[in-house]
Amino acid sequence: MRDQERALEARVAAAAAGAVVLLVPFAVIAALIVGNVDWLHDLDHDVSVPVHDFSLAHPGWASFMWWWCLVFDPWTWRAAALALVIWLVRRGARPSAWWVGVTTVAGGLLGMLLKLVFERDRPSFLDPVATAVGYSFPSGHALNNALGAAVVVMVLWPVVRHRRLLLAAGIAVPALTGLFRIGLGVHWLSDVVGGWLFGLAVVAATTAAFAVKTKRRARTKATVDV
Numbered sequence: 001m002r003d004q005e006r007a008l009e010a011r012v013a014a015a016a017a018g019a020v021v022l023l024v025p026f027a028v029i030a031a032l033i034v035g036n037v038d039w040l041h042d043l044d045h046d047v048s049v050p051v052h053d054f055s056l057a058h059p060g061w062a063s064f065m066w067w068w069c070l071v072f073d074p075w076t077w078r079a080a081a082l083a084l085v086i087w088l089v090r091r092g093a094r095p096s097a098w099w100v101g102v103t104t105v106a107g108g109l110l111g112m113l114l115k116l117v118f119e120r121d122r123p124s125f126l127d128p129v130a131t132a133v134g135y136s137f138p139s140g141h142a143l144n145n146a147l148g149a150a151v152v153v154m155v156l157w158p159v160v161r162h163r164r165l166l167l168a169a170g171i172a173v174p175a176l177t178g179l180f181r182i183g184l185g186v187h188w189l190s191d192v193v194g195g196w197l198f199g200l201a202v203v204a205a206t207t208a209a210f211a212v213k214t215k216r217r218a219r220t221k222a223t224v225d226v
Helices: 002-034 038-057 059-071 074-090 094-118 140-156 163-183 189-225
Strands: none
Touching: 002 038, 002 094, 002 189, 038 059, 038 163, 038 189, 059 163, 074 094, 074 140, 094 140, 094 189, 140 163, 140 189, 163 189
């Protein structure tokens, strides 16, 4: 019993520490954006302009990036989360189902709220490769892909055989989606990095919160049994 409690405490500590570690650089990026720091603006510009020019000169590549981002749209991950919730409930894993649902909803709502808070304009080009509505920071695609992939990997990790492939896909899909949003000219580099960081921070924070709740339930049950 003590070993289980120690393991649970270790998970709580790791998840909480992970949330803090991820939120600190996100907060730094957000502060730099609010402060309109020149070097960050220059970095975003220096990355976006050549990437946009390359995409403009290669319409086939631009089309591929557009379709990729359509397939891995935030709503795709929300649909996947709903499927996971149903699957977990049928398996009797209601706490995990609640965690998936709360994490997905919280990440989506917080992402939209942050866009309204920062009101950062998207990149603007005379001859755009693609267009997108709404504000730019943080990238909704980057945030929801990082969050969704992390949730899927964590839920499926105990039941899949090819864990390396699962982990590789969980890293590659959010990474490529974020980079493709830059390639399409609808996000700055800092938007994407901020989205990745915040999405993973939400997963870490909800993991810590649910682990604390599980710990309290275990203690309550142990007290009742005694």
